[in-house]
Amino acid sequence: MSHHEIHRSNRVGWLRASVLGANDGIVSTASLIIGVAAASTSxxxxxxxxxxxxxxGAMSMAAGEYVSVSSQSDTEKADLVLERKSLEEDFGFEQRELAxxxxxxGVEPRLAQQVAEQLMEHDALGAHARDEIGISVDGDARPIQAAFSSAGSFVVGAALPLGMAWLAPVNLLIVIVALSSLVFLVLLGSVAARAGGASIISGAIRVTFWGALAMALTAGVGRVFGVVA
Incomplete structure (x- = not known):
């Protein structure tokens, strides 16, 4: 009987970027719309x-992800340069370090030495990058891809409350945008939790709570400044 486990850790990178982008799109756009509407504008x-x-927001997300991932990539490349230099200068020390x-x-000393020797014969830099530094020699950081993914998910998220605002009558706009955005956030949190193998209820509550708080605060600010104006 075969035993097959489904691990979800490999989804963390794209899942984080997608959820963050869509969540920011819904929350920031809905909050902005509600805040402006609360100020009694047209x-x-x-x-x-x-x-x-x-x-x-889309441009900000793209720029932020690009800078962040580029910095990560630069740091990883610098670490690999240092490790490659160390291997060239003292191969034996690096082998003992890996062992x-x-x-x-938890590996027995003699076996650990054998494993270190064999792995370094196959790919010394790769072994140290993976087991000493904790990165991949090929590098997983893709700044351009991260920027477009983040911006794309933001646009999708932002389009939802914007579409509701376009369809809603002015007198019901705040209520419709707020309630529909909360529904969108519940769905987003549930889908993200499902994809990551976490609790659907916890995921939905976490995303919805902070979104509701942001919209409430922005509506309050819009109301105050609308009255003052």
Whole structure:
């Protein structure tokens, strides 16, 4: 009887970026729309603010992810350069260092030495990158891909409350955008938790709570400044 386990750790990177982008798109755009609407402006002004928020948010997400992932990639490359230099200068020391790492993980000393020798004969830099530094020699950081993925998921998320604002009558706009956005957040949290193998209820509550808080605070600010104006 075959035994097959489904691990989800490999989904962490793209799942984090997608959920973060979509969540920010829903929350920031809905909050902006509700805040502007609470200030008693026209329907056209509300939609214009929503579109501006969508464009600005998508560009911000793309730039942020690109800079963040590029910095990660630069750091990993610098570590690999140092490790390659160490291997060239003192191969024996690096081999003993790798064996000690395996011993600390519970491998018997003699076997740890044999494993270190064989792995370094096959790919010395790869073995040290993986087991000493904790990165891949090939590098998993893709700045351009991260930027487009983040911006794309933001646009999808932002389009949901913006679409509801476009369809809703002005007198019901705040209620419709707020309630529909909360529904979208519940679905997003549930799908993300499902994909990551976590509790669906916890995932939905976590995402929805912070989204509701952001919208409530923004509505309060819009109401205050609308009254003052």
């Amino acid at each position: 329907h056209e002004s509300i939609l214009l603010a929503g579109v501006a928020g969508l464009v600005a 000690e790492i395996y011993q600390q993980r």
